[in-house]
Amino acid sequence: MEYRFRDIEKKWQDWWKSNNVYKVSNDSPKPKYYVLDMFPYPSGAGLHVGHPLGYIASDIYARFKRLKGFNVLHPMGYDAFGLPAEQYAIEHGIHPAISTENNINNFRKQLDNIGFCFDWSREVRTSEPNFYKWTQWIFLNLFHSFYNRKTNKAEPIENLIKIFEAEGNYAELRSPNSELFSAAEWKSFDELKKQNILMDYRLSYCGYGEVNWCEALGTVLANDEVINGVSERGGHPVVKKKLRQWYLRITEYADRLLEGLQKVDFSDSMKEMQSNWIGKSSGAEIEFLVRNQKSGISLRVYTTRPDTIFGVDFMVIAPEHELVEQIKTSGQAKAVDEYIAYVKSRSERERMAEKKITGVFTGSYALNPFNVREIPIWISEYVLIGYGTGAIMAVPCGDQRDFLFAKHFNIPITNIIGSHYNGDEANPTKDAVLENSDFINGMVMKDAIDVVIQKLEEKGIGVRKVNYKMRDAAFSRQRYWGEPFPIIWKNGIAESLDDSELPVLLPHLDDLKPGPDGEGPLSNLAEWKNYKDGTREVNTMPGYAGSSWYFLRYMDPDNDKEFCSRKASDYWGQVDLYIGGTEHAVGHLLYSRMWTKFLYDMGLISHEEPYKRLVNQGMIQGSSRFVYRLNPEGSEEHIKKVREKYPNQIFFSYGLYEKYLAIGKASPWNFTPIVDQQFPGYIFKDEEGSDHINVSKIHVDVNIVDGVELDTKAFKKWKGGEFADAEFIYEDDGKYICGVEVEKMSKSKFNTVNPDDLVMKYGADTFRMYEMFLGPVEMSKPWDTKGIEGVHRFLKKLWRLFFKESSQVSPVGGDLEGAVWNEEKATDAELKVLHKTIKKIEEDTERFSFNTGVSTFMICVNDLTDLKCYKKEVLEQLLILLAPYAPHVSEELWSVLGNSGTVLDASFPKWNDKYLKETSKAYPVAINGKTRTELTLALDITQQQVEEIVMKDAIVTKWLEGKQPKKIIYVKNKMINVVV
RNA sequence: CCGGAUGUGGUGAAAUUGGUAGACACGUCAGACUUAGGAUCUGAUGCCGUAAGGUGUGGGGGUUCGAGUCCCUCCAUCCGGACCA
Numbered sequence A: 001m002e003y004r005f006r007d008i009e010k011k012w013q014d015w016w017k018s019n020n021v022y023k024v025s026n027d028s029p030k031p032k033y034y035v036l037d038m039f040p041y042p043s044g045a046g047l048h049v050g051h052p053l054g055y056i057a058s059d060i061y062a063r064f065k066r067l068k069g070f071n072v073l074h075p076m077g078y079d080a081f082g083l084p085a086e087q088y089a090i091e092h093g094i095h096p097a098i099s100t101e102n103n104i105n106n107f108r109k110q111l112d113n114i115g116f117c118f119d120w121s122r123e124v125r126t127s128e129p130n131f132y133k134w135t136q137w138i139f140l141n142l143f144h145s146f147y148n149r150k151t152n153k154a155e156p157i158e159n160l161i162k163i164f165e166a167e168g169n170y171a172e173l174r175s176p177n178s179e180l181f182s183a184a185e186w187k188s189f190d191e192l193k194k195q196n197i198l199m200d201y202r203l204s205y206c207g208y209g210e211v212n213w214c215e216a217l218g219t220v221l222a223n224d225e226v227i228n229g230v231s232e233r234g235g236h237p238v239v240k241k242k243l244r245q246w247y248l249r250i251t252e253y254a255d256r257l258l259e260g261l262q263k264v265d266f267s268d269s270m271k272e273m274q275s276n277w278i279g280k281s282s283g284a285e286i287e288f289l290v291r292n293q294k295s296g297i298s299l300r301v302y303t304t305r306p307d308t309i310f311g312v313d314f315m316v317i318a319p320e321h322e323l324v325e326q327i328k329t330s331g332q333a334k335a336v337d338e339y340i341a342y343v344k345s346r347s348e349r350e351r352m353a354e355k356k357i358t359g360v361f362t363g364s365y366a367l368n369p370f371n372v373r374e375i376p377i378w379i380s381e382y383v384l385i386g387y388g389t390g391a392i393m394a395v396p397c398g399d400q401r402d403f404l405f406a407k408h409f410n411i412p413i414t415n416i417i418g419s420h421y422n423g424d425e426a427n428p429t430k431d432a433v434l435e436n437s438d439f440i441n442g443m444v445m446k447d448a449i450d451v452v453i454q455k456l457e458e459k460g461i462g463v464r465k466v467n468y469k470m471r472d473a474a475f476s477r478q479r480y481w482g483e484p485f486p487i488i489w490k491n492g493i494a495e496s497l498d499d500s501e502l503p504v505l506l507p508h509l510d511d512l513k514p515g516p517d518g519e520g521p522l523s524n525l526a527e528w529k530n531y532k533d534g535t536r537e538v539n540t541m542p543g544y545a546g547s548s549w550y551f552l553r554y555m556d557p558d559n560d561k562e563f564c565s566r567k568a569s570d571y572w573g574q575v576d577l578y579i580g581g582t583e584h585a586v587g588h589l590l591y592s593r594m595w596t597k598f599l600y601d602m603g604l605i606s607h608e609e610p611y612k613r614l615v616n617q618g619m620i621q622g623s624s625r626f627v628y629r630l631n632p633e634g635s636e637e638h639i640k641k642v643r644e645k646y647p648n649q650i651f652f653s654y655g656l657y658e659k660y661l662a663i664g665k666a667s668p669w670n671f672t673p674i675v676d677q678q679f680p681g682y683i684f685k686d687e688e689g690s691d692h693i694n695v696s697k698i699h700v701d702v703n704i705v706d707g708v709e710l711d712t713k714a715f716k717k718w719k720g721g722e723f724a725d726a727e728f729i730y731e732d733d734g735k736y737i738c739g740v741e742v743e744k745m746s747k748s749k750f751n752t753v754n755p756d757d758l759v760m761k762y763g764a765d766t767f768r769m770y771e772m773f774l775g776p777v778e779m780s781k782p783w784d785t786k787g788i789e790g791v792h793r794f795l796k797k798l799w800r801l802f803f804k805e806s807s808q809v810s811p812v813g814g815d816l817e818g819a820v821w822n823e824e825k826a827t828d829a830e831l832k833v834l835h836k837t838i839k840k841i842e843e844d845t846e847r848f849s850f851n852t853g854v855s856t857f858m859i860c861v862n863d864l865t866d867l868k869c870y871k872k873e874v875l876e877q878l879l880i881l882l883a884p885y886a887p888h889v890s891e892e893l894w895s896v897l898g899n900s901g902t903v904l905d906a907s908f909p910k911w912n913d914k915y916l917k918e919t920s921k922a923y924p925v926a927i928n929g930k931t932r933t934e935l936t937l938a939l940d941i942t943q944q945q946v947e948e949i950v951m952k953d954a955i956v957t958k959w960l961e962g963k964q965p966k967k968i969i970y971v972k973n974k975m976i977n978v979v980v
Numbered sequence B: 001c002c003g004g005a006u007g008u009g010g011u012g013a014a015a016u017u018g019g020u021a022g023a024c025a026c027g028u029c030a031g032a033c034u035u036a037g038g039a040u041c042u043g044a045u046g047c048c049g050u051a052a053g054g055u056g057u058g059g060g061g062g063u064u065c066g067a068g069u070c071c072c073u074c075c076a077u078c079c080g081g082a083c084c085a
Helices: A005-018 A052-067 A083-092 A096-114 A129-143 A157-167 A183-188 A191-199 A250-263 A268-278 A306-311 A333-345 A348-353 A400-408 A445-459 A566-572 A588-601 A636-645 A654-663 A712-721 A755-762 A764-773 A788-800 A828-846 A850-866 A872-882 A887-896 A943-952 A954-960
Strands: A032-037 A071-073 A145-148 A153-156 A204-214 A219-221 A239-248 A281-291 A298-303 A314-317 A360-367 A374-379 A391-394 A462-467 A487-490 A493-496 A534-536 A577-580 A614-616 A620-633 A650-652 A672-675 A682-685 A692-700 A727-729 A739-743 A921-927 A931-937 A967-971 A975-979
Touching (some): A005 A887, A032 A052, A032 A566, A052 A071, A052 A096, A052 A764, A052 A828, A052 A850, A096 A755, A096 A764, A129 A145, A129 A204, A129 A588, A145 A157, A157 A183, A219 A239, A250 A588, A268 A588, A298 A391, A333 A360, A333 A374, A391 A400, A445 A462, A620 A636, A755 A788, A764 A850, A788 A850, A788 A887, A828 A850, A828 A872, A850 A872
Parallel strands (some): A032 A071, A314 A374, A577 A614, A921 A975
Antiparallel strands (some): A145 A153, A281 A298, A281 A360, A281 A462, A360 A374, A487 A534, A620 A692, A620 A739, A682 A692, A921 A931, A967 A975
16 A cells, blocks of 8 residues: 555644544643744745744654643734735735734644644634734723833832822933922922823823834834834835824833843844844943033933043034034024025935935034043934933944044044054054043053042932833834724823723724824724714834733633633743744844733733743745846847847746856857946846847746756747747756755745645655755755655655555555554563664754654664565654654654554653663774774673773784783773873 | 965765764665656665675864864865955
8 A cells, every 4th residue: 555645634634624633622631832933924925944944843742742741822813903004905905804813824824734733722812802902902901001110020000099199209210301390389280290291101001202104114113113214014215203193102111121031931033133132232321511502411421331431522413313403503594594405305214225424513512521522523424312311422442433524524632542543543442541530540441440430429410320222112003903902092192991991902994094193994884983972093003012912812712701711821831842933033023022011010920031042043045046138238229139049038048047157158149247236136248249149047936947957848838938939048957957056935936935845745744844955954054845755755665665556546545455553572682772873862852853864764774674564663652752753654654554643642651771782882992093893892891891801812912012001981882092 | 465264975064062973964875665656665885895894974183091173283165345444
């Protein structure tokens, strides 16, 4: 009977479904284990071979843990709200609810094909009211909370009101925007004022701020959704705009998010990315008095290097700085105004692209607080209003930007670091001994930092200060396809809806055009917007709202009383293993960590970090294939001439293309190849000059290319016959070879490979194992289908340990025709193969090395084939090992051997040392690391016994020539070195 | 520019604590069985060399009896952040 994977896989997938094999209970005596995948955004493009990589890895691990006796939670769901569905709706006229539903169904079908062990009864969709009800509920909890800096945790806003009523607002409580007031003053404020003050403390709050506004998408974007000044989705330009927005006060959690990284098992690069994003730096804020016609102005700067205070040669403030108007002198007013106008005319993108040194002198001087030296104040766009105080003290001998600025504008440079400064570039060292520095002369810089800060604080002109790059996260979108806010506006006050009014359903809307004044589409729906005696908030929540807590919902998906019962979250606890891509490093992962900390502060869950261990699967890149078409270009006459001779499209094989270029030989058309930088390829020019033949590189579907060889027949049919008339110039061996480049996998590059096709051709088990066999899960690599045959061959070989293959067609299951397996007792040699495999598979799987795991199976099956071992005793155990990797064939053969139920309910075999011990082993011996011989020694012997045997060995004694060895090094179990 | 990662045959890659580098697989070559094979099986396969032998983990240097592995330095590729004071 042959290995009929299609029937087998269909059979077991149906069986798993109808027997609820993967349904997980919250009530089990077994220890729990939670394996989670980053749930997908169901895009219209469907799955390509890159998507399932992480799912397969987690699936293997989840099954493995189940075999090891854990109660494993392994759920899946959909991150279904978001911008792309809405963009798609606008472009194609399909309502997001419909397209999302379609895409989900399509995803599900593709996922089911691969045979995952997800517990689909726990599926969540962020766009479902029974899910986003709780997203809204958590949002309201954030809204009703503030961060108490004294207790260092989130608390109900009532606590803050009590403090205000009793003590008023004081410095330690103060939020940057809020004023200080006494308890009595607080009581005298009217409601609007009180609410405005409270808004400065709420963990989700509404405020005005500079936001990233994307005109093309018609919405604001969070900082991590903007890459190099353009939107992550679509690459549209993004500008700064002041708008009323909802925010998440994530900055209050900056320190805890940073500290928490030490408690979790993430990769170094992931931790690095997060801590860079948080961007904690410590230093001081220093007050500089400004000397000009108006008195009493002071300029506050932030610096991490207060030790360089005597090296300050100028100050720079951001063009948007609030003191610009007051600081500019009448003499410089014109120049300053012109400069500000210039800066405004430049987009964010231009600024980043061309880093010109620009700036203008304000005419005013600041005074160094220690020696009252006059320091000119400049304005320049290289100082950002958003970071620190928007003003800096410039130390050109220590900071390269300051240095270049000083050189450019001929500002004299003070050297405070002696020979460490060479006059050609700044030196940011902290190890120099200070010079020209008044009371810190002679001190090492890094020691001087604290001394200066102390002195500043004593004199009341500065304060120690920690700064973060991270900003509060913009939490509203002017879009339709997201969670509505449970907020009503009344007389300028945001009021929360009552829990009983949740969920606030997203109303149906056919026309998704934006509302007036930069508001979202919901603004157009008056009957929905007007609610009770106020108006609803018409913005919606961003894509990351639902994903910030979805991992908790899986624990208790049907609960309609709570977002997740305490009992369920206590049982499942942290996600033990979280698998996903690095692209969420600073977005989703930070937000979900913050939400978890918040829920922990509120006493709603018992753990503070959501993910215990994070594994980042690598990206599978596309391996694009190209054909090279010759296009005549230039005068009409020339084109006609060429076309007369060659009426069809001519394609050049890659090898020839390369060859002609390499040797500079004339092509068959006598066009001399020359390199032309203007074109993305090469140009073949004719002798006359302007007329030439351009070679265009065309993406060709990887699925009609076998390795690098083009299937020319399929090519002619491809794209509805666009290339039906193609003629080919072949290699010498008559093949048409394509060019290869690694790019991002995308439909437009024709380099996507659909898993469905591979599953159809080779089966899900082969596909799963091949994806793992490609290399370490964490590594990015281009997809290459060549090689899948090897894995398929392995499964067929495995099959032949159970059945003789015959061409006769037999029904699946129950029919044991051609069975070769037997119940004989296994020999030691066979058990050795088995136990070696058990040990290796356990280790490989545990340390996530699935690629070597697959190899281990191949070696095992090769060995068993060599031994002609068809014994049930061995094979049965092997099937248990294989069940996580190739679940379908394992189930089939497991039942063939007469077992009932799923193989996953078996327990993972234990390996026995007894079978792994060698009776004897050859040890190479090296003398002075040069010469080698082999000795045969027993396995468990002592160092002393080894030395005795070595010294008795004929070859060794001959080498030693009577000399005594200095030492004999017995290295573990392999090598002995004799040093003379 | 800063930070992180990676660099091993024709290809994907193994080598868990420093211990016979290249497991396993693809590809290639040769052979067997075949009317045929894109089926299956056997053998060979890092490179140079007919061979003995030499050489070999991006380059250079170091530690060690011994280095793919540890240290220094340079180079290349990928990813992330970039006027963050």
